[in-house]
Structures are given as structure tokens and as C-alpha cells.
Amino acid sequence: xxxxxxxxxxxxxxxxxxxxxxxxxxxxxxxxxxxxxxxxxxxxxxxxxxxxxxxxxxxxxxxxxxxxxxxxxxxxxxxxxxxxxxxxxxxxxxxxxxxxxxxxxxxxxxxxxxxxxxxxxxxxxxxxxxxxxxxxxxxxxxxxxxxxxxxxxxxxxxxxxxxxxxxxxxxxxxxxxxxxxxxxxxxxxxxxxxxxxxxxxxxxxxxxxxxxxxxxxxxxxxxxxxxxxxxxxxxxxxxxxxxxxxxxxxxxxxxxxxxxxxxxxxxxxxxxxxxxxxxxxxxxxxxxxxxxxxxxxxxxxxxxxxxxxxxxxxxxxxxxxxxxxxxxxxxxxxxxxxxxxxxxxxxxxxxxxxxxxxxxxxxxxxxxxxxxxxxxxxxxxxxxxxxxxxxxxxxxxxxxxxxxxxxxxxxxxxxxxxxxxxxxxxxxxxxxxxxxxxxxxxxxxxxxxxxxxxxxxxxxxxxxxxxxxxxxxxxxxxxxxxxxxxxxxxxxxxxxxxxxxxxxxxxxxxxxxxxxxxxxxxxxxxxxxxxxxxxxxxxxxxxx
Amino acid sequence: xxxxxxxxxxxxxxxxxxxxxxxxxxxxxxxxxxxxxxxxxxxxxxxxxxxxxxxxxxxxxxxxxxxxxxxxxxxxxxxxxxxxxxxxxxxxxxxxxxxxxxxxxxxxxxxxxxxxxxxxxxxxxxxxxxxxxxxxxxxxxxxxxxxxxxxxxxxxxxxxxxxxxxxxxxxxxxxxxxxxxxxxxxxxxxxxxxxxxxxxxxxxxxxxxxxxxxxxxxxxxxxxxxxxxxxxxxxxxxxxxxxxxxxxxxxxxxxxxxxxxxxxxxxxxxxxxxxxxxxxxxxxxxxxxxxxxxxxxxxxxxxxxxxxxxxxxxxxxxxxxxxxxxxxxxxxxxxxxxxxxxxxxxxxxxxxxxxxxxxxxxxxxxxxxxxxxxxxxxxxxxxxxxxxxxxxxxxxxxxxxxxxxxxxxxxxxxxxxxxxxxxxxxxxxxxxxxxxxxxxxxxxxxxxxxxxxx
Numbered sequence: 001x002x003x004x005x006x007x008x009x010x011x012x013x014x015x016x017x018x019x020x021x022x023x024x025x026x027x028x029x030x031x032x033x034x035x036x037x038x039x040x041x042x043x044x045x046x047x048x049x050x051x052x053x054x055x056x057x058x059x060x061x062x063x064x065x066x067x068x069x070x071x072x073x074x075x076x077x078x079x080x081x082x083x084x085x086x087x088x089x090x091x092x093x094x095x096x097x098x099x100x101x102x103x104x105x106x107x108x109x110x111x112x113x114x115x116x117x118x119x120x121x122x123x124x125x126x127x128x129x130x131x132x133x134x135x136x137x138x139x140x141x142x143x144x145x146x147x148x149x150x151x152x153x154x155x156x157x158x159x160x161x162x163x164x165x166x167x168x169x170x171x172x173x174x175x176x177x178x179x180x181x182x183x184x185x186x187x188x189x190x191x192x193x194x195x196x197x198x199x200x201x202x203x204x205x206x207x208x209x210x211x212x213x214x215x216x217x218x219x220x221x222x223x224x225x226x227x228x229x230x231x232x233x234x235x236x237x238x239x240x241x242x243x244x245x246x247x248x249x250x251x252x253x254x255x256x257x258x259x260x261x262x263x264x265x266x267x268x269x270x271x272x273x274x275x276x277x278x279x280x281x282x283x284x285x286x287x288x289x290x291x292x293x294x295x296x297x298x299x300x301x302x303x304x305x306x307x308x309x310x311x312x313x314x315x316x317x318x319x320x321x322x323x324x325x326x327x328x329x330x331x332x333x334x335x336x337x338x339x340x341x342x343x344x345x346x347x348x349x350x351x352x353x354x355x356x357x358x359x360x361x362x363x364x365x366x367x368x369x370x371x372x373x374x375x376x377x378x379x380x381x382x383x384x385x386x387x388x389x390x391x392x393x394x395x396x397x398x399x400x401x402x403x404x405x406x407x408x409x410x411x412x413x414x415x416x417x418x419x420x421x422x423x424x425x426x427x428x429x430x431x432x433x434x435x436x437x438x439x440x441x442x443x444x445x446x447x448x449x450x451x452x453x454x455x456x457x458x459x460x461x462x463x464x465x466x467x468x469x470x471x472x473x474x475x476x477x478x479x480x481x482x483x484x485x486x487x488x489x490x491x492x493x494x495x496x497x498x499x500x501x502x503x504x505x506x507x508x509x510x511x512x513x514x515x516x517x518x519x520x521x522x523x524x525x526x527x528x529x530x531x532x533x534x535x536x537x538x539x540x541x542x543x544x
Numbered sequence: 545x546x547x548x549x550x551x552x553x554x555x556x557x558x559x560x561x562x563x564x565x566x567x568x569x570x571x572x573x574x575x576x577x578x579x580x581x582x583x584x585x586x587x588x589x590x591x592x593x594x595x596x597x598x599x600x601x602x603x604x605x606x607x608x609x610x611x612x613x614x615x616x617x618x619x620x621x622x623x624x625x626x627x628x629x630x631x632x633x634x635x636x637x638x639x640x641x642x643x644x645x646x647x648x649x650x651x652x653x654x655x656x657x658x659x660x661x662x663x664x665x666x667x668x669x670x671x672x673x674x675x676x677x678x679x680x681x682x683x684x685x686x687x688x689x690x691x692x693x694x695x696x697x698x699x700x701x702x703x704x705x706x707x708x709x710x711x712x713x714x715x716x717x718x719x720x721x722x723x724x725x726x727x728x729x730x731x732x733x734x735x736x737x738x739x740x741x742x743x744x745x746x747x748x749x750x751x752x753x754x755x756x757x758x759x760x761x762x763x764x765x766x767x768x769x770x771x772x773x774x775x776x777x778x779x780x781x782x783x784x785x786x787x788x789x790x791x792x793x794x795x796x797x798x799x800x801x802x803x804x805x806x807x808x809x810x811x812x813x814x815x816x817x818x819x820x821x822x823x824x825x826x827x828x829x830x831x832x833x834x835x836x837x838x839x840x841x842x843x844x845x846x847x848x849x850x851x852x853x854x855x856x857x858x859x860x861x862x863x864x865x866x867x868x869x870x871x872x873x874x875x876x877x878x879x880x881x882x883x884x885x886x887x888x889x890x891x892x893x894x895x896x897x898x899x900x901x902x903x904x905x906x907x908x909x910x911x912x913x914x915x916x917x918x919x920x921x922x923x924x925x926x927x928x929x930x931x932x933x934x935x936x937x938x939x940x941x942x943x944x945x946x947x948x949x950x951x952x953x954x955x956x957x958x959x960x961x962x963x964x965x966x967x968x969x970x971x972x973x974x975x976x977x978x979x980x981x982x983x984x985x986x987x988x989x990x991x992x993x994x995x996x997x998x
Contacts, residue, residue, distance in 0.1 A: 214662045214669075218591020220546035226669070229546070233670040238833055245831035252823040329823070333830075359832035392832045399840050 045109060156289055157475050159193065160202040172282055188224070188279050189216035191286045195481050198504040205289070206478040212236055213287055227256040228280045232287035241389075243293040243427050243463060244333055244361045250284070250294050251325045254301060258321050262314070269317050270308045277302070289477050292428030292436070292465040300328055332462040336524035337362060340458055341369040343522050344423070347456060352377040352420045355448075357409075358438045359389035359396075360425020362458050367423075368400050378402070380419060384409040384440045386483040386507065409440050416451045424513075426459040431537060432468045433515035433530040435459075439472075439508045445517035454519045457530075461523050464537055472511040481505035545646050547665070547753065549592045552633050553580050553599040553653035554625055560867045562691070562988055563956060566974035570599060570653040571606045572870070573922055573939055575877040576887075576905040578607075579864055580653040582877065584616050587651065590661045594619040596643060598636045599653075600627045611906070632769035634762055641763045648759060650771065652750035656873050657861040658880055659749075659854075667712060667852040668753040671835075671844075675758070675779050675851040677714070678749040679705065680861035685868040687875070687935070690954055690969040691988035702744045707853060709739045713835075714851040716740065717780045719773075732784050736845050737836070748772065749861050783849050867971070871954065874920050874937050878903050887923075905940065922957070945980065 158164040172188040194208035214221075214233060221229045231253045234240040240249045254277070261276065263269045281298060284290065290298075304324045308317045344366045348354065354377055356363050367379060379397055381404055383390025390406065397404050407415055422444065428436045435441070435457050448455050469475060484505050485494040497503050515530035525536060557569030564572065570580040580597075587595055599607075601624045607613050623640055625631055631639070637650070647668070659678060668676035704727060706716025715737055716729060729740070750772065758779070768774045834843045844850060860880065862873045878885075878901075886892060887906040895912040898904075902916045905923035910916070914931045921927065922940035931944050935952045938944070942955050945963035952969045955961065959972045962980030972978060973990035 212662070212666060214666055215660070217662075219661055219665050220548075220592065222545070222593075226546035230669040230672070233666055237670055239670060240827060240831045240833070242830055242832045245827045245829075248823060248830060249827040252827060255823070329826075334826075361830040361832070389832045391837055392834055395834070395837075395840060 041113075042109070045112065154475075156205060156285075157203050159205050172279075172286075188283050188286070189213055195498060196504050197478065198506045200473060201476065201478055201506065201508075204476060204478045207236070207480065208482065209237060209480045210482075213283070224280060224283050225253075225257050225260065227253040228283060232284050235284065235288040242359065242361050243291045244460075246291055247293045247297045247462075248329060248333060251297055251301075251329055255322055255325055258318055258325075261318070268310055269312075269314060270306050270310065273305050274302055277305075292467070293463045296462050296465065297328065301325070332460055336460040336462070337365050339524040340460065340522050341366045343527055344456070344458065345370050345373055345375065347421070347520075347522075347527075348375050348377055350376040353380065353418050354378070355380045355382060355416070355419045355422045355444070355453075356393060357382045357390070357422075357424060357441055357444050358384070358387075359393035360458070362460070363423050363425045364393055364396050366458060367397060367402060371400055371402050378404065380405045380407065380415055382407055382409050382412055382440075382444060386479075387438075389438070409443065412444055413447050413451075416447055416453060419448070419451075419453050422448045422453055422455045424455060424457045424518075426457050426463060427510060428463050428465045428467075429457075429459050429521065429530075429533050430469050430512070431464075431466050431534050432470065433518075433533050434469060435513040435515075435518055435521075435530070436469070436510055437513065439511045442472075442511045442513040442517070445513045449517045455517060456520045456522060457513075457518050458522045461525055461536060461540065464533055464540070466537060469512055470514070472508070476511075477509040479507040479509050481507050483507055547592075547647050547649045548644060549587050549595040549649045549651065550637070550640070550644075551580065551583055551587075551595050551597045551599075551651050551653055552636060552750075553597055553603060554627075554631065554636065555653065555865075557654075557865065559865050560870060562971050562973055562990055563867065563870065563954070565990070567939075567957060568600065568603045568606070569865075570603050571610065572864070573905075573920075574656065574864065574870070574873050575920060576903060576922055577612045577877075578610055579656075580607075581612055581616065582656045583651045583653060584618060584620075586655075586657065586659075586661065588616065588618045592618060594621060596621045596623060596640060598623050598625060598640065600624060602627065632773075633771040634768045634775050637759055637771070638762050638766070641759055644756060644759045647756050648754050650750075650752045650754060652863070654864040655749055655751060655862070656864060656877050656880075657749060657751075657856075658859050659751075659856055659861060664751065664854045665753060667854055671850055671852060673753075673850045673852045674755045675714075675776070676753040677776070677851075677853050678751040678856065678861070679746045679853055680749055680856040680859075682745050682747045683862075683872070685872050687868065687871045688952055688969055689868045689871065690952060690971040691867075691986065703746065703748065704742055704744055705746050705853070706740045706742045707855070708737045708836075709741070710835075711741065711855060712852050713737075714780055714853040715783075716742070717777050722777075730784060736784070736839070736841070738838070743855075746855065747861060747863060749856075750863060752776075779849065780851050783847055783851055867954070871937065875901075875918070878920075928963075 169190050172190055191205075191207055191213050192211075193206050194211065195206060197204070197206050212233060213236065214229065217224065217229065220226070224232075231240070231249055234249065235246065240246055257277070257280065258273070261273060263272060277298075281290070284294075301321075301324075304321060308320070312320070340362060348370045352375075354367070356367070356379060370377065379402055381390045381394045381397070383394075383406065385408075394404055394406050405415070424435070424437060424441055424445065426435050426437045430436060435445075437457075445455050467475070481497075482505075484507055485492055485497070494505075497505060518530045521528050521530055521533070523536070528536065553570040555569055557564035557572070560569075563569075571578045573579075574582070580603075584595065595618055597620050599622060604622050604624055607620075607622075621643070623643075625636060625639060633650070633652075637644075637648075649665075657678075657680070659680075664676050664678050667673060701720040704716065704718050704720070704723075705714070706729070707713060708715055715733055718727065727742075733740070752771065758775070762768060762775070768778065828843060831843075836845075860876060862869055862876070864870050864873045885900070885902060886898070886904045887908070889906045890904045890908045890910070892898070892904065892910045893912045893914075896910050897915045897917075898910075899917040899919075902919045902921070904910065904916075904921045905925065907923055908921050908925045908927070910921070910927045911929045911931075913929050914927055915933070916927075917934045919933045919936045919938065921933075921938045922942065924940055925938055925942045925944075927933070927938075927944045928946040930946050931948045931950070933944070933948075933950045936950050937954045938950075939955060939957040939959075941958040942960070944950065944955075944961045945965075947964040948961050949966045950961070951967070953967050953972065954970075955972045956974040956976075958975045960977045961967070961972070962978050962982065964980050965978050965982045966984075967978065967982070968985045970984045970986065971988045971990075973988075976989055976991060978984070978989065
């Protein structure tokens, strides 16, 4: 019976595990299922253990059952009520509650469960579990029968694990570009983290702008193409910011790399060029974590390079690749913007009051186009610290002649009654329909929902990504914490913030907005609801 | 390749004639290393693999014999030019224009610094600048300079440097000598950068990153002969001139017409535009970054020509072009490197009292009962008994006889100081002999043939 219970629980286990790690809220059915399984485990154990020792204890446990079992009776006949599970996943606060109960048998159960778990883990030899306990830290003893699912977490969200960091350092070493002197293999430097990280985000990198990666590189840079070094610097200093701008700049730099590239003897362009690009990409990743749009652009380029037939001459291949890049930018950014503008103009009517947040190049483009097509509307620009990107959006709109109002995000609930529509830009659209955008976007979407104001997200299809995320903790970007420090009249109160042990500065860059708050997504393929993103992804994959 | 390094080592050292009439300035010993070793070491440390050295034949000959220069691992591509001194730094760049294939980093041979060079080069890279230079807070020279009559105020003309609020963008540069009666700033600059900080008292380190287009521009404009004196102010002014701000230079015809009117700007109107301009423009348009705020214009005010400066607050930065600077540099340069104070081949007797901040060069001999404090003794120098040397710089091949007392002096190479001489704050030229029992204070002792050089 134990075995069937195990296999039965396996598929459910995966769901439960996933929901456990992705969200602290389990649905009611899942909770019930979990409890059922645990009870079955207990039943089996009790059969093996001496019944006598349990008889007396059962009565006591009956009385002191945690709240969660109240919903259990319909699922279980009451006399068979076993000992409540040692760790009920639902309210984590209840987990310590049974601790003072008859400890002996519970300790036995726990010990046995743990031993079984260890055995299973050892037998499967998983390494991916290292990252898992972090998000499930609240649970005391994860149920052993639910097989731990192997999940390979990307290394940029495992910064607090020293082994992962060591692996990353080794990987950067291996990604050397064999330069003209084959004897010297210079490696890509590893950028070190800066400052105290808030514990909830300690699994992410946090760099300081004052310590650029170029400190560790030689001048002139021979290991990394100078165009890439320049790009990396521009990323880390924020000169090129915004996902469209970053993709365009990346492709421009790749164009220069391809132009300066010459195939070494006995090598094929299709394979060697891809290998050449790998260290550059790691370098750029160190300067600033890659965005979803950049990731898709890189995938496209790598695919194009690999598809070059081997009999193609180098010059032809290079010209072909350059043209591919031009075409990609033209189709996915320039023409897509035009198409999105065309669709959006239908949604903007005269007399509208449109709210925008931060500086999204696409939303600015749409508004400027709409203004040129003689729609009468006014714009409210919402801005937030520390980036204050709204000022740049404000400048561009006012330069065109659009009448604008400027508020900080703290005033959003005050001005929302005036607003008729909210237009938001997106950094990426995730496969489960969540919108990843600048931090503060989900707040605006939430308040807009509360006021029943329609929220429209504008996003090109090349920013759709296959990742799934339901919260902003797992994968995010930490910006320089010193940006939060304000200097007024020459006085900086927070100058010595690192010496205050109880103070942590957190400068998040992105957040995710659930699809319930988004009414429409305007893409170059048309206007789709948020939940159709996986369909678009599937269609795109089929095309390729 | 990203940057090519060019070392300007042909300068004459016109501000310290007493030191340089026999030894050319690039080979003057500072801390027992030739002066040009310092910038070469800086370039080597940072990662350069080759340098183009522009120098004279005489220096080239001396370079090949100097032992310290053999330690330099960087590949030197020596270009010799005539010694007549008419060639300015810009002329020299024009001379090697064929060798320049990428952007260039120009360094002067008299620069001793421990700057983190990536600060300057990062400005050059990140903002796609035409010029990036290094400046430093000027330090007061504390040592008494031999041969100085009275407290002479540094009669050097001041430099006015205007930077923007961030302290990085160079807005204005002029020398006091060029300004007639006042400092005038164009309105267009004030409109774009309403807050400007004007600084005097900055030392120009003569370290410049220049775009390749500038070198090509120099090749066509033969009237510019000095980088510091003419090219730099021209570039800084050009940032705000109307022609370079026109984004689309479709009207080439107008430019041609301008040629005849404006002599110095012909069609090589500093072509800063690179190909792929449209993509870079697109990236900049889509980027939500601006370098200034408060007005309606885009990043960099749409200007293509940008000049940046990195001003060092702390750290060492010396230009050894005056005697005072030379003496200070001798004090501080040895501290830059962890090298033993006494060269292993020097012979020092046991009864010699040597202070901790003195250094002794190779194959020198110091006899008994001598006292050396805060001094630099060069290679192959002989110091006999009972000599007291304090606060002095003794170059190579000098012989100091017994019983001398040398305080605060600079003694050039191959000089001979007779026994019992007492010298305070003197400068003894190359190959001079001081008669025994001489007592000189605050004098410059050079050969009579040098006195007539004007």
C-alpha cells in the first residue's frame, strides 16, 4: 500500500512541489491531497510500529489537532484519524505547534521520514536540490514520499551558494578566447558582489556601479572585442537602458564583431563564431544581467550562424549575417512598433486621459504617433525613484506637444479617478501570462484594477519568453544600492549605511504583474488577452 | 585593436636647462630610473603590448645602453625625429599618421603617476568620446629649489578648465596667456550647461585618448602643431559649434562653401560619424537615459563631438618639467614601487649611516663614516669618507671626495666635488668640478659654454 501511495502521489507531488516553490498559497484541493497522502503514510507506519504505544497517544492527538484537520473529516472517516502530519504545509506557523506534543513518537516518525528521504536523495544523486530548500525554507520536514523534483535553477539566482559561484568562476575561466598568443589564456573576470544584500534577495547578484568590470581587464582589450567592452560599460553605467535599446545596441555590437571576425584555419565559421560569441555574452552578463529580449536576439543570432552552410565563403557568410541582423531589427522592433501603434490608435479616443509609467520606448512611440494622427488626449506620467525615468518620458512627450501631468507613484491612487486608460510597457511577457516590467508596474496595475480602469500592456512578440514566474523574488535584478542614497545640500545621511548592522538597502529593478490585472496585450500580431502568450510562443516556435 | 599607445619623448625640457643640457629629458634619472621608464611601466602594467615611441636619435642611443630600459618588456617601436625642436606634439602625431590604425593614447615621457588608467579610458569608451584626458590637483612643491633667488611665485600662466556638474564633461579650456582681458564663455554653452565649475590649479597630465578621426584631421590641417596648446582648445570649442551639431549632414554642398570662408575647417570637418550610425542612433533614441536634465534636448544635446576629463583627487601625478617638480618626483617616485633601497651591486661600508628613504644605485661605492639622509645616489657613484649628504640628488658617475657636506643639492652626472666642499642648495651641472674647500650656497654651477645659450 505504501508503494501505490507513493506512485499515486508522484504526479501530484510535482504539482505540489511546484506550487510550493512558486507560491506560498496552495489551493484547497492540493492541501487536501497532501494531507491525504500524509495520512496514508502514517497509516502504513502505524501498521509496522507497535500499535500499543500509539493507542494511548491517539486520543491526545485527537484533541490537539491543528486547525487544518477541520476540513479533513469529509475526506476521512473519523475513527481512522491518524496523528496529524508533523508539517502541514499550509500555515507554516502551525508547524511548530505540534512540537510540544508527545514528542517521542513524532520524533521517531520524523527521523524515519528523514532517513528515507536521505536514502532516496542519495540514490538519485541529485544536485539540483541545493537550490530547492531555499524557497521552501519555511517547511520543517518536507514529506518524504513526495519525490523531490529535480529542478536546475539558473546560476544567477543561486548567488548565496558558494559552490555555484565556484562553478561560475570556473566556467568563465574555461571560456577563454584563445588569442593570438595561444600560450596566454586570459579569462573573463568575475565581478564581485557589493554591500549587504537583504536576505530575501541574497540569491541574486548586487554590483556597484563604482567598480566596473573593466578594472580587471587590460587596456587595450584584446580578449574581448572593444565594441563589446564599450557595450558592457554602457550597460553597467545605465547609458543604454530599456529592453529595446539594449537589444539594438547588442545587435549593433555583434555586427561589428562579425565584421572584424576572420575564420582561423581549419575551423568552420558556423561553429567557431558561435564559440567566439560565448565569452562575450558571459562578459555582458557580468556587466548587467541579460534581458529577455537580448536572450531571444542571441538565440536568433546563434541559430543563424549555425545554419550557415559550410561551403559558404567567409565574405558571403558575413554579409548574410549582417543582413540577417538588420532584418531582425527591422521586423521585430521598427515594424513591430509601427504595427502596435496602429492597433493602439484604435484604442485611443478623443478626450482620453492616459496614464503611463516610467519611460517605455514603445509607449512613447505610440503616444507620439497618436498625437500626430490628431487624437485629442492628455497624458499623466507616473514616476518613481531612484531611476526617475519618467522625466525622460515627460521630456519626449512634451517636446512633441502633448499636454502632460507628472506625478510620483505615491500619488497614483489620487489621480486614478481622472484616468480613462493605462498604457504600460513590458520588459518581457512570461509564458504563464505574467508581465515582467519595471518595479512599480504591478502596483499601478493593481490600483487601476481597483478603480476599474482598463490596463493595456504593449509588447513586441520578440520579448515573449518561455520562463514562468509568479512572484518577483525568484528571479529579479538588484541594482546598485547606493542609488537610493540622497545627497541634499551636500549632506548625505546614509553615507555609512554599510556600518549599520540592521540596515539593508534594496534597489529592485523588475516586478511581475499577474494577468488578472491586465486587460489587453497589444502586440504586433494583434490584440490578445494575457493568457494567449503560450499560444503565440507555440506558433512562433512552429514557424521556426 | 582598441587603442594604440604613443609616447612623446622628444621634448627638450626647456624649463630646466641646467639639468638637460647634457642629458636629454627623457633619460633624466628619477629614483635611479630614466624618466621615460615611468610612463612605459604604467602602460605595461595596464596591459599594453606595444608602444610607439617618438624620440630623438640621441635618446634612442641612450635607451639602448641603459640597463633599466632593458627591463621594459613592452615592445617599443621607436620613431626618430629631428632634434631641432620645431616639431610640436601634433606635428609628431602627423608624422606617424600612417602607423595609426585605431584610436590613440598619447602619453608624455615626463608623466609619473599611479592613476587607474581605466577611469580615463572608460570615459572614452562609454560616451564614445572624441577626447578623454587626465588632470590632477596640483601639489605644492615643498622642497627648496637650488638656484632659486628669493621666493619666486610660480610665474607659470594659469589654466582655466571648465567642467560640467558631474565633473566629467569638459566644457571650457583656456590658458591665461590666451585671454585678453577676461574670460568669455559663449551663450550656447551656458544654455546647454547652466552650471559650470571653473577650476584653476589643475595639472594637465598630458595623457590623452584621441579618436582616430582626430589624427586624420591633423593630417589635413597642418597649421596645428601642439596638442596641448592648439588641438585641445580647438576640440573643446568645437563641441558646441553649430556645424557639428547638425544631425544629418546632408548639405555637403554648404560645407564645401564654408571651406573657403573658414580656412581651418575643410571637408574633413572632423568626421566623427561612423558607419552603422543609424543603429547607434536608434539605440540612443530608444534608451531612456539622458546625461543632463532640465531642458528639452536629447542626450548630449545631440552633439557628436564630446570631450571628457578625469580629475584625480588622490594619488600621485607629476609632470617632471621644472626643477621643483624634478626634485619632488625624486622624493616620491621610489615609493611607487617596492624595490630595495640599496641596489645589490652597490658596495656600502658598514659604518655608513643611511636613512630609510635614501636609495643607492648600481655599482656605487659608499665609504665609511658617511651619512646619507633623504637622498638619491645614482649608478656608479663614488662617495668617499666623512661625507654628509642630506636632501640631495646625486646622479650617475659622480665622485664626491672626503669631508664634503652636501645639503639640498642636485649634482648632475659625472661631476666631481673636491674634498671638503660645502654646498648648500646648489645645482652642479654635468661634468663640472668643484674645487676643494669651496663653499657655495644657492648657486647654479654650470659650464661657461652653457651660460651663453639663450
